[in-house]
Amino acid sequence: MKPVKVWDPAVRLTHLAMGVLVLGAFLTAEEDDTLPLHMKLGLGLLGIVLFRVVWGFVGSTHARFSDFVKGPKTVLTAMRAMVRGKPDHHLGHNPVGAVMVVTLLVLLGVVTLTGITMGLGPDWSGPLAMSKSTLHAVKEVHEGAAGALPVLIVLHVLGVILSSVLERQNLIGGMVTGFKRADDGHVEPASPGALRLTAGFLMALVLAAAAVFGLWRVLPVSEAAAAPALLSTYEREARAESPAFTGFDAARGRTLYFSEHPTKNGPTSCATCHAADARQPGKSPVGKRIDPLAPSANPDRFTDAAKATKWFDRNCTQVLGRNCTALERGDFLTYLSSL
Ligand code: HEC
Missing domain, CATH: 1.10.760.10 (Cytochrome c-like domain)
Structure with a gap:
């Protein structure tokens, strides 16, 4: 077993930021006075999710969806291997964890987008004209999806702990340091070149920043607006x-x-x-x-x-x-x- 750099800094930082922003958004969700802060955190979260999704197409080898998103057959096989206590070794996300990664990203997308829709709607005096009943439906989706988040996050953490035990390696530490242990015979696929990675990084950053700043101006998050x-x-x-x-x-x-x-x-x-x-x-x-x-x-x-x-x-x-x-x-x- 040799240590291999698996998670690039962008993957690790976005992962950390999502955790922190989700926690912050939960703590500011209930009170009227913390609503502007809640919206800022949600907007930041949307930016991070957007960045991570784009990075999933243009990022380093194991950051890419193509590296870990697998068909249902592979997921079932990997699940059976886990149940038998002998999981196949995957250097990136294992196929079961990948289902959770995608589910969490989709859910975060739903939560942030419905939140922003509410912010633009008449209830919070935004520019988006919407009927009361539409807005109510959006609110239900926002709260339902937000309510599902803690459940999934707990499952996610339990899954990571279980995998760590089964694979005999510290996967949580890996998400912090970026390193995981690979089998001796493992040959790491060639990583995209530095130039392509830099261009991809800038593209993801610009797209996410443009979305956040555009929405920042129209949402009632800043007092001036x-x-x-x-x-x-x-x-x-x-x-x-x-x-x-x-x-x-x-x-x-x-x-x-x-x-x-x-x-x-x-x-x-x-x-x-x-x-x-x-x-x-x-x-x-x-x-x-x-x-x-x-x-x-x-x-x-x-x-x-x-x-x-x-x-x-x-x-x-x-x-x-x-x-x-x-x-x-x-x-x-x-x-x-x-x-
Ligand atoms: C008897 C005293 C009194 C009078 C007269 C009064 N207000 Fe007020 N007003 C208050 C108090 C008390 C508050 C709430 C305290 C605070 O927000 O600081 C307030 C708050 C407000 C707010 C809330 C602003 C915000 O923060 O969103 C508005 C709007 C307002 N008043 C409009 C008016 C208008 C219009 C008139 C005249 C037709 C008026 N007030 C006359 C005492 C008064």
């Missing part, structure tokens, strides 16, 4: 409210912000609580500090569509005695964004 994303939701709603809608107007939003209305607490405007200068902190009637409402002073503002809706409903009802229209919300946000 969030307010305009919410604005496009209001715009759609305003158009539905009135066919005569031609656009939002900061001046009308300003008027709404400052106009006083009689309430049970006396004449009240939005500025009563939110400060005349919306870049400054405001104060509630009981003296509690309210963080600035203008996104330029408080990047967290209007990054969460559900929160914005809740407060528009509450505060408009309190001040105006009725809900604000989509036109008013859009004008209001346009005014605040101009500050």
Whole structure:
């Protein structure tokens, strides 16, 4: 048995990154405040998966799908050999492990793509027009696939441990160091040349980076993108409210912000609580500090569509005695964004 370099650095790093990003995505999945981070992690994960898939065609010998993806017959034969406790020695992934590798990659693709679809959908105020029921279906798939991940990951780890025992070599260590032991008679197939590997690496990198950066700009992950994303939701709603809608107007939003209305607490405007200068902190009637409402002073503002809706409903009802229209919300946000 001699040590042979099997896993190139790209395989090992993407493997590690997938583990870390999946864990991070799970830890940030439930809470509203961690949603932007969850989306960033998911987007990173999509990039890693894309890179790994391309690398599976242009990478080093054992990184390639053609090296380890085998037909059902070979998989069954390898499974029987494992059950007998005498697995054939495969220098790359064994055919059974390969089924898991492909399943995990497909599942990660489904989870990240459905997650991004949700981010682009109306629920999270993105630019993708989708009906509520479609979005709901996408959400179900996202959560179902994400729920299957831990189960498969546990099976994957158990499979690796079992194979390590059967093959009498440390496969987990191999994925860290890149080395595995080969039979003495093993002849390693010629690796693709350095030039082709470099070109393949750059291609995989550029494709994955282009996808991530393109989506980064349209998804409400960055605070700068969030307010305009919410604005496009209001715009759609305003158009539905009135066919005569031609656009939002900061001046009308300003008027709404400052106009006083009689309430049970006396004449009240939005500025009563939110400060005349919306870049400054405001104060509630009981003296509690309210963080600035203008996104330029408080990047967290209007990054969460559900929160914005809740407060528009509450505060408009309190001040105006009725809900604000989509036109008013859009004008209001346009005014605040101009500050
Ligand atoms: C009685 C005090 C009060 C008045 C008057 C008031 N607000 Fe608010 N507003 C609050 C508080 C409290 C919050 C939530 C605390 C926070 O988010 O910092 C809030 C939050 C909001 C948010 C949430 C923004 C986000 O983070 O997404 C919007 C939108 C909003 N207000 C709109 C209005 C509008 C429009 C008016 C005028 C029609 C108005 N408010 C008047 C107290 C008030």
